[in-house]
Amino acid sequence: MSNEAELRISPVGLDATGHKVLQVVLALLGDEDGIRCALLDADDASGHLVIVDMDSQQGRSVFPGLSSGQVKLLLGGPPASGRNIVSLAKPVHVNALRDMLLKICRRMQVQLDASLHDLKAPAAAPMPATDDTAPAAAPDLLTILSNARREGSVLALAIDGDELVLVNGATRAFAALREGAEERLFAVGPEQLACRQIDEADFESRTHGRTLGALDNLLWQCAVHAEPDRLPAGIGDETPVRLKAWPNFTRQGFRNDYFRIAAALARQPASCAQLVETTGLDRRSVVGFITACNAVGLLVALPPEGADPEKVTPLHKAATPERRGLLARLAQRLGLAQA
Amino acid sequence: MNGMAQEKIIFTGPVGAGKTSAIAAISDVPPVRTDVACRGEERAIKDTTTVAMDYSYIQLDDGRRVHLYGTPGQARFDFMWELLTRNGLGLVLLINNDHPEPLRQLDFYLDAFADFIRQTGVVIGVTRMGIADRARLDDYQARLFERGQVYPVFEIDGRSGDDVRILVQALLAVLTI
Amino acid sequence: MDVIEEIFRDQQAAGETAVAVSEEGSRVLRARLEQILDGLREDCGDVTGAIVSGVDGMAWAQRLPAGFDQNRFAAMSSALLALSDNLVKEAGEGSPRKVLIEGEGGNVFLMHAGDQLLLTIFTRADSNLGMSLAHANHAVEQIARLMAKCDD
Numbered sequence: 001m002s003n004e005a006e007l008r009i010s011p012v013g014l015d016a017t018g019h020k021v022l023q024v025v026l027a028l029l030g031d032e033d034g035i036r037c038a039l040l041d042a043d044d045a046s047g048h049l050v051i052v053d054m055d056s057q058q059g060r061s062v063f064p065g066l067s068s069g070q071v072k073l074l075l076g077g078p079p080a081s082g083r084n085i086v087s088l089a090k091p092v093h094v095n096a097l098r099d100m101l102l103k104i105c106r107r108m109q110v111q112l113d114a115s116l117h118d119l120k121a122p123a124a125a126p127m128p129a130t131d132d133t134a135p136a137a138a139p140d141l142l143t144i145l146s147n148a149r150r151e152g153s154v155l156a157l158a159i160d161g162d163e164l165v166l167v168n169g170a171t172r173a174f175a176a177l178r179e180g181a182e183e184r185l186f187a188v189g190p191e192q193l194a195c196r197q198i199d200e201a202d203f204e205s206r207t208h209g210r211t212l213g214a215l216d217n218l219l220w221q222c223a224v225h226a227e228p229d230r231l232p233a234g235i236g237d238e239t240p241v242r243l244k245a246w247p248n249f250t251r252q253g254f255r256n257d258y259f260r261i262a263a264a265l266a267r268q269p270a271s272c273a274q275l276v277e278t279t280g281l282d283r284r285s286v287v288g289f290i291t292a293c294n295a296v297g298l299l300v301a302l303p304p305e306g307a308d309p310e311k312v313t314p315l316h317k318a319a320t321p322e323r324r325g326l327l328a329r330l331a332q333r334l335g336l337a338q339a
Numbered sequence: 340m341n342g343m344a345q346e347k348i349i350f351t352g353p354v355g356a357g358k359t360s361a362i363a364a365i366s367d368v369p370p371v372r373t374d375v376a377c378r379g380e381e382r383a384i385k386d387t388t389t390v391a392m393d394y395s396y397i398q399l400d401d402g403r404r405v406h407l408y409g410t411p412g413q414a415r416f417d418f419m420w421e422l423l424t425r426n427g428l429g430l431v432l433l434i435n436n437d438h439p440e441p442l443r444q445l446d447f448y449l450d451a452f453a454d455f456i457r458q459t460g461v462v463i464g465v466t467r468m469g470i471a472d473r474a475r476l477d478d479y480q481a482r483l484f485e486r487g488q489v490y491p492v493f494e495i496d497g498r499s500g501d502d503v504r505i506l507v508q509a510l511l512a513v514l515t516i
Numbered sequence: 517m518d519v520i521e522e523i524f525r526d527q528q529a530a531g532e533t534a535v536a537v538s539e540e541g542s543r544v545l546r547a548r549l550e551q552i553l554d555g556l557r558e559d560c561g562d563v564t565g566a567i568v569s570g571v572d573g574m575a576w577a578q579r580l581p582a583g584f585d586q587n588r589f590a591a592m593s594s595a596l597l598a599l600s601d602n603l604v605k606e607a608g609e610g611s612p613r614k615v616l617i618e619g620e621g622g623n624v625f626l627m628h629a630g631d632q633l634l635l636t637i638f639t640r641a642d643s644n645l646g647m648s649l650a651h652a653n654h655a656v657e658q659i660a661r662l663m664a665k666c667d668d
Contacts, residue, residue, distance in 0.1 A: 032457070041443070095454075099450065099453060103486070134512050243489055244484055244489070244490055244491060245480035245481070245483060245484050245489060246480065246483070246491045246492050248480065248492075249493065254505055254508075255509060256512070259491070259508060259509050259512035260512045260515075260516060261490070261514040262489075262512070262515040263491070263509070263512040263515075264514065264516045265489070266489035266491075267516060268488070277514065279516070280418050320398050320475065321430065323346075323514070324344055325427075326399070326403065326405070327428070327511050327514055327515050328509075328515070329399045329400065330397065330399060330405050330511065331403060331508065332400070333364065333397060333398075333399050333400060334397070334504050334507060334508075335504070336504060336507070336508045336511070371602055372605070373595070373597060373599055373600075373601075373602060374598075375571040375572050375594065375599035376571065376632070377572055378570055378572055378574065378632075381572070388572060390571070390572060390573050390594045390595045390598045391595035391596070391598045391599040392595075392599070400629065408572075411573075411595070411606060413573070413591075415573055415574075415587050415588070415591040416573060416591050417588075418588065418591070418592060468574055479585075506548070511653075
């Protein structure tokens, strides 16, 4: 990942065994989890993460002087708590230390990489407002909804003066005023679509007693329905993208092709072109998936080196060919489509 | 086919998440169960609980079987988790949203099965959503994001064969990509 | 027997209906179960340890050697006995009586003791199996009788 900084670790007061365990764990983190850390000298307590043996004289004397910004992992000693402090009981085993460091590194990486808030923040790249050849054309539904989500605006959407759907970008909710209203919106072209700003009180009173849906659901369905043949602005065919979270597929939105693309992206960031290759699906599916994920803020576009497999953390190993055969039969047996 | 080459999918999760029902919903024969009467606090959640395993299978058209195992939910049975996951294909983790701290349960089971998940793959099904909305699917996504893990997560009714098939479908996508 | 009367007295005093639910009742019950386990060890020198657990894998009373984790042994016993029950029933062999495990360094017996409980006993490798089993059966009867009284 582009801004992934190397994590520096200070070992303080560790005995020979402690050092050995730590070195094994760091090797495992590097080889199997793809997390590279730099181990500082024993007397250098300046690391991002300081591992302190609280049963040692050195550990106890250094600990109070550490900065509150440093993450402290305490081994042994009495249970301690506080900001940026975690402790691990002795004896410290490789697996326990590895799991703990994995969690800490991920958390720290998350801090560097993107905040939790960012997960729910709007997509980085705005939707293409218009087609290049028709600069004056009206914005399409996907653009209107994406803008409402990003700007937090409240809108009424109508066809031929008949208001069908109310959208609240601030609360990320929408309400259909008629049965099948969403489908009617999806079906018409931008020129037939009208939208006007309404105020929140208006939205409240007109949706009172109606079922509110999640705006992201509407956006997702809209993006899927639009079957775009062009990627969103800011994402090229070769731009690696990272999936922040597995999309919230609604019941009507379960699609095996999307499962496969999501599974590929969950494994490692990839570009549209790479996804077409690894999944064997047609480009239209991949573009649709990227558009939908981008619309609901689940994608991060990375600089080209972001897709370097060396730099990502594979979450699990690939199945053997024999297992693939068995899994394909299982899918068939359960009546599941397998492309 | 000997016992070593057994292909199996493991269903796990806390007490009351619907593991036994989920297996029953997609298997060819009614599951073998080892459920006994609950006592104490667990009694408030359900009447009976699995103490060793649930077991059933799906027969494939080439005669092979994919075995389905359900683990006991309580941590005191963690020795069964280790036994049952050995050589497994993948994990279906069911989380009961009608629990005071469902996200803590998510953390607990993902940590407990971390090694197995690293070797294979996992799909998460959130059951009993809507009964109490302590956490929404967004919250599960956010927690997984915090953990640095992009795992499939779905809201499901564990008694519905269609819903459980969706979980298996996503698990297969993860395992075969 | 007087212990049971004590339980009933406590119960009536507290106006309660279920024995095991009352904390005092559980304490007394556990003490009585421990007495039964102590009696078993006195009567049969080959027994090195014993534990009474619920069918749901919770430990109720134990006389285990130092270093044995009662919670794990309770959970493993209930899992093993539940599986064995299934095996015997599926094979059409009726209701299960007991599970005997011969280890290199010792034996383990698992037995139901009434509907709710089970008894796990550890004996020496060179012990007289028949004798140990007879004593184990006696302990199971005592536990079952105790529980039947509690359920009344």
